[in-house]
Amino acid sequence: MRVALMVTCLADTLFPAAATATVRLLERLGHEVVFPAKQTCCGQMHVNTGYLADALPLVRRHVRTFDPYDVVVAPSGSCVGSVRHQHAMVARRAGDERLASRAESVARRTHELSEFLVDVLGVTDVGAYYPHRVTYHPTCHSLRMLRVGDRPLRLLRQVRGLDLVELPQAEQCCGFGGTFAVKNADTSTAMLADKLRHVLATGAEVCTAGDSSCLMHIGGGLSRLRAGVRTVHLAEILAATEETGAAADPTRTAARA
Amino acid sequence: MSRTFLGMPATAPRGVGHLRGDEPFPAAARRALADPQLRRNLGHATTTIRARSGAVIRELPDWEQLRAAGSAIKADVLARLPELLEQLEAAVTAAGGTVHWAADAVEANRIVTDLVAATGSDRVMKVKSMATQEIGLNEALAAAGITAVETDLAELIVQLGEDRPSHILVPAIHRNRAEIREIFLRAMPGVDPALTDEPAALAAAARRYLRQTFLTTPVAVSGANFAVAETGTIAVVESEGNGRMCLTLPETLITVMGVEKVVPTWRDLEVFLQLLPRASTGERMNPYTSMWTGVTPGDGPRAFHLVLLDNGRSAVLADRVGRQALHCIRCSACLNVCPVYERTGGHAYGSVYPGPIGAVLSPQLTGVEDNASLPYASSLCGACYDACPVKINIPELLVHLRAAHVAARRRPTAESVAMAAAAYAMDHPAWYAAVQRAARLTRLAGRRGRGLPPPLSGWTIGRDLPEPPAQSFRDWWARR
Numbered sequence: 098m099r100v101a102l103m104v105t106c107l108a109d110t111l112f113p114a115a116a117t118a119t120v121r122l123l124e125r126l127g128h129e130v131v132f133p134a135k136q137t138c139c140g141q142m143h144v145n146t147g148y149l150a151d152a153l154p155l156v157r158r159h160v161r162t163f164d165p166y167d168v169v170v171a172p173s174g175s176c177v178g179s180v181r182h183q184h185a186m187v188a189r190r191a192g193d194e195r196l197a198s199r200a201e202s203v204a205r206r207t208h209e210l211s212e213f214l215v216d217v218l219g220v221t222d223v224g225a226y227y228p229h230r231v232t233y234h235p236t237c238h239s240l241r242m243l244r245v246g247d248r249p250l251r252l253l254r255q256v257r258g259l260d261l262v263e264l265p266q267a268e269q270c271c272g273f274g275g276t277f278a279v280k281n282a283d284t285s286t287a288m289l290a291d292k293l294r295h296v297l298a299t300g301a302e303v304c305t306a307g308d309s310s311c312l313m314h315i316g317g318g319l320s321r322l323r324a325g326v327r328t329v330h331l332a333e334i335l336a337a338t339e340e341t342g343a344a345a346d347p348t349r350t351a352a353r354a
Numbered sequence: 355m356s357r358t359f360l361g362m363p364a365t366a367p368r369g370v371g372h373l374r375g376d377e378p379f380p381a382a383a384r385r386a387l388a389d390p391q392l393r394r395n396l397g398h399a400t401t402t403i404r405a406r407s408g409a410v411i412r413e414l415p416d417w418e419q420l421r422a423a424g425s426a427i428k429a430d431v432l433a434r435l436p437e438l439l440e441q442l443e444a445a446v447t448a449a450g451g452t453v454h455w456a457a458d459a460v461e462a463n464r465i466v467t468d469l470v471a472a473t474g475s476d477r478v479m480k481v482k483s484m485a486t487q488e489i490g491l492n493e494a495l496a497a498a499g500i501t502a503v504e505t506d507l508a509e510l511i512v513q514l515g516e517d518r519p520s521h522i523l524v525p526a527i528h529r530n531r532a533e534i535r536e537i538f539l540r541a542m543p544g545v546d547p548a549l550t551d552e553p554a555a556l557a558a559a560a561r562r563y564l565r566q567t568f569l570t571t572p573v574a575v576s577g578a579n580f581a582v583a584e585t586g587t588i589a590v591v592e593s594e595g596n597g598r599m600c601l602t603l604p605e606t607l608i609t610v611m612g613v614e615k616v617v618p619t620w621r622d623l624e625v626f627l628q629l630l631p632r633a634s635t636g637e638r639m640n641p642y643t644s645m646w647t648g649v650t651p652g653d654g655p656r657a658f659h660l661v662l663l664d665n666g667r668s669a670v671l672a673d674r675v676g677r678q679a680l681h682c683i684r685c686s687a688c689l690n691v692c693p694v695y696e697r698t699g700g701h702a703y704g705s706v707y708p709g710p711i712g713a714v715l716s717p718q719l720t721g722v723e724d725n726a727s728l729p730y731a732s733s734l735c736g737a738c739y740d741a742c743p744v745k746i747n748i749p750e751l752l753v754h755l756r757a758a759h760v761a762a763r764r765r766p767t768a769e770s771v772a773m774a775a776a777a778y779a780m781d782h783p784a785w786y787a788a789v790q791r792a793a794r795l796t797r798l799a800g801r802r803g804r805g806l807p808p809p810l811s812g813w814t815i816g817r818d819l820p821e822p823p824a825q826s827f828r829d830w831w832a833r834r
């Protein structure tokens with residue numbers, strides 16, 4: 098299958114390991130990955146902060162860039178959520194019905210990584226090997242906007258060597274929320290403190306999730322505490338094998354711990 | 355009696371009532387977050403209610419259908435509100451009640467004050483009601499020399515403690531029993547000085563005090579949970595029985611009701627009386643459901659007045675996206691699941707409507723500029739939308755109001771300039787790649803930064819920044 102990678106601006110700029118892992122994983126499963134270079138950002142930060150007019154050209158760019166592809170995959174629940182639940186709305190509010198229906202069409206062809214693996218490819222065992230104790234944080238947008246449910250857990254359970262531990266109060270928000278973390282920094286930090294307490298209680302060495310943004314938040318908190326726990330994107334775990342173990346070493350990509 | 359106000363949407367007036375806070379949410383939240391007792395009380399209370407509510411909701415196989423029905427009924431109500439209100443007025447009048455129309459808080463307060471004054475009583479007893487909190491009725495009555503006694507236990511705790519409510523359903527949720535005992539000992543007339551902080555003892559003390567009030571007060575003021583247009587029946591749901599006393603014992607009953615509380619038919623109550631207790635207190639059935647239609651000779655109050663309150667609701671109704679906030683049945687489920695509310699409590703929201711629903715309702719009732727920080731008081735985690743028994747898409751409304759706030763701003767701000775610059779860069783890939791590289795260099799050139807400059811400095815109060823990678827994904831891809 099020919100898959101267009103929607104890298105997301107955050108993974109592109111700050112967390113390329115999540116994106117390179119997605120490429121490695123999909124290629125290992127026998128698919129062709131293409132990277133449409135004209136992509137930049139889905140505009141979610143603009144929309145969520147109220148800058149809908151500024152988001153419009155980004156929506157237009159996204160639709161133009163990805164419309165030619167049958168399958169689009171992104172290693173982010175949040176950005177796929179934006180494509181599915183915001184792009185058409187932004188277009189409609191600007192009175193551009195044609196863009197809205199094209200955006201809806203692109204949205205139907207856009208999948209978050211775990212959805213793509215489980216629903217489209219029908220695999221849960223991707224042949225990964227990751228000998229670490231791991232806990233999974235279901236990010237809010239994956240959980241409640243996309244309803245990815247237990248797909249990431251089903252994938253993780255098939256990873257050889259991986260010791261999966263349940264995260265207490267997993268469904269509570271980590272407090273990131275984009276510009277919320279800046280505008281309401283104190284409240285965001287209080288939410289993060291509880292999330293970190295639960296992560297540490299699991300005794301896991303790695304906290305994983307399907308969104309680099311939330312991992313940046315949780316990882317930033319773990320790093321500040323010098324907690325010795327790393328954050329690693331789900332894609333990196335699924336891309337790791339016995340052979341590429343070193344390349345998938347979490348220390349290369351984790352926040353400082 | 356003016357019926358034309360529905361056509362002229364005005365927001366709730368300033369200087370009266372409790373829809374506006376004194377300071378922006380982040381500042382108020384910061385203070386609340388520093389109060390360990392508050393954090394413990396709230397964490398404990400919301401966790402308990404969440405668990406109880408979740409358990410009884412899971413029992414119902416048709417919960418999702420019920421939610422859809424509740425939402426559909428409310429959407430229908432809002433689509434023909436003027437017609438339903440006139441039908442309600444006719445039915446209440448035919449049953450011997452009197453209907454008053456109040457365009458705003460000032461008018462509603464004046465109507466109620468005049469009605470109480472006309473009875474000659476200088477004391478009213480109250481059933482817990484959000485609408486009368488919203489308009490500041492107790493203060494208006496006090497200014498006219500009339501004492502209002504709250505009869506709901508939690509509301510009484512708030513009143514005696516000269517405090518503000520912090521939760522829709524449990525206004526004293528921020529207090530634990532030791533604090534409640536202190537308040538009673540300090541402020542409850544005739545309290546036993548040997549009072550302990552056992553919940554049963556506290557409730558008994560309140561009961562003794564209130565019993566006297568119930569038997570001697572000739573006027574009661576209530577809110578309404580529902581009003582049936584078809585029959586003119588008003589419904590109040592509560593769990594302590596104090597409401598039942600207030601609604602049946604006095605000679606005069608005055609009900610203040612937000613106009614959106616009307617439902618078309620008696621049958622519609624079936625849906626809401628299933629949704630409300632499970633979402634709200636985690637009960638299968640509401641303990642005390644009082645319903646009355648006008649007046650009944652020889653039974654209950656001899657005079658009944660219904661005050662229909664607008665106070666900004668028409669302005670909310672005029673916004674096609676925003677109006678779903680008027681679906682709210684005040685169950686408080688969204689508060690109980692909200693990770694922000696759980697940590698900051700209700701006072702931080704300024705308005706009597708706290709939590710997620712407050713963040714979308716208060717700014718609409720007052721105009722977004724008067725509550726501009728509230729739409730941002732959410733991480734958009736979506737837990738409120740999942741919990742809401744009438745399916746109000748609160749995250750969508752939050753974003754909608756943020757957009758309204760940004761659009762209403764006349765002068766550029768640091769944020770709007772940054773947003774425009776980011777949007778420009780992101781719409782020009784070559785420029786975007788250059789910015790990525792420049793940003794990386796800046797970060798590498800400086801020391802491993804602990805601090806970011808304002809307005810981004812908030813990030814680094816409790817979190818480190820990630821190390822910038824050696825190359826961006828697109829650079830890696832290009833060289834692959």
Ligand code: SF4
Pocket residue numbers: 681682683684685686687688689711738741742743744745746
């Ligand atoms: S918005 Fe929904 S969940 Fe919140 S109080 Fe209103 S009805 Fe309940």
